[in-house]
Amino acid sequence: MAAASRVLAAGAEIIVSVADQELVLVANGKTTARFPISTSKFGNGDMRGSYRTPLGETFVSAKIGDGLPAGAVIKNRVATGEIVNGNAPGRDAIVSRVIWLRGMDGTTANTRDRCIYIHGTAEEQKIGRRASFGCIRMRSKDVITLYGLVHIGTHVRISEKPLRDFLPPEEPSLLARSD
DSSP states (O other), rough: OOTOOOOOOOOEEEETTTTEEEEEEEETTTEEEEOOBBOOTTTOOTTTTTTOOOOOEEEEEEEEEEHHHTTTEEETTEEEEEOOOOOTTOOOOOEEEEEEEEEGGGGGTTTTTOEEEEEEEEBBHHHHHHBBSEEEEEEEHHHHHHHHHHHTTTTEEESSSSSSGSSOOOOOOGGGGGO
């Protein structure tokens, strides 16, 4: 995986698979990072107030949290000064970083108004299963890494399909030779 301080080229794309509860970052035709995530426990959808994860084409419209420590609580897109650990019981705080998404098509048109983010969570034990209120949750260390790799304008595709439907084929290596 690339270092967090290296921002990827403009052609990078984030692909979110609701089916797999995983997110990948693809750049130059190759998977450069892969992370477990958590999408909405209420399913998929775009209606305001539905607490569902929108499906479709979006892009990174804002990044919030530069330099904050892991676990820093962010409320209304502002750091509160509080820091929580990754498994704070009973806390549903947005932590560490916020990557704010904006829709690109009819099904995602209200994504920014709904405040749909990729963000860190204080409920890391729920990563890998549907548990959010519409956002895409990540472990603090993972969202900090992703935040450092993407820029405003990075394309984000959110899909019900498994990642195998989107990822480039794996290149054979010497370990995978069949001769």
